[in-house]
Amino acid sequence: MKTLMVVDPQSCTECFDCINACKKTHGVARAKKSSSIPVFCLQCHPDKAPCRRICPTGAIKEENGSLKVDEESCILCRLCMIACPIGIMVIDDEKKSVQKCTLCMDADNLIPACVDACKDNVLKIFSIEDLDDLKSDSEFTDVLEEALKIYKSKI
Numbered sequence: 765m766k767t768l769m770v771v772d773p774q775s776c777t778e779c780f781d782c783i784n785a786c787k788k789t790h791g792v793a794r795a796k797k798s799s800s801i802p803v804f805c806l807q808c809h810p811d812k813a814p815c816r817r818i819c820p821t822g823a824i825k826e827e828n829g830s831l832k833v834d835e836e837s838c839i840l841c842r843l844c845m846i847a848c849p850i851g852i853m854v855i856d857d858e859k860k861s862v863q864k865c866t867l868c869m870d871a872d873n874l875i876p877a878c879v880d881a882c883k884d885n886v887l888k889i890f891s892i893e894d895l896d897d898l899k900s901d902s903e904f905t906d907v908l909e910e911a912l913k914i915y916k917s918k919i
Contacts, residue, residue: 766807766829767867769876770888772907773801773914777884785881786865792856794865795878801914802878802887805852805865807831815844815853815864823861830869835861 778800787793795804810816810826823837824844833844838861845853845862856863867889868876879887 766809766892768807768890768892769804769865769867769879770890770908771801771804771911772886772888773911774907775884776801776886779883781881781883782878782887785877789868789871789873789877790856790863791858792854792863794852794854794863796852796854803850803852804878806850807865807867814847814849818843818847824864827866828869830866831864832866832870833862833864835859838862 778797780797782802783793783795783797786795795802797803807830808814808816810829810831813824813831816824816826816831820841820843821837821839823834823839824831825834826832840855840860840862842855842862844864845851845855848864853862853864855861868878871877873880875889876887879889
């Protein structure tokens, strides 16, 4: 099942709780703040993900519909960091590999740590099926379009 993170930038209070929760869970923050909103991996389609396509060792692999970095195969060449369209790949010095958001699928969390930590309810997780259902909801569509405009203006 393909899962996506949706951010409501107008509700974000810039508290960094999501970033701190990610760092606490994974040892390194796999998300970043761009001006005032958190930015997460776009969870590209595994066959089209620039980070996976450019990796010379095949260290970025699909697992349960999400891409994950195989730490043993990563040679820290940083090509994935260059190829990522939003620059969200990060280096974990302790693990000596690049890391990316997996929506905490590699942790023991029921929901991603960032979503759980967000007291303002800014972050939402949706499956592709959920988003198809929401397309008929005009209020949600308006919010999503506004979020995309703000997001694109920040990058």
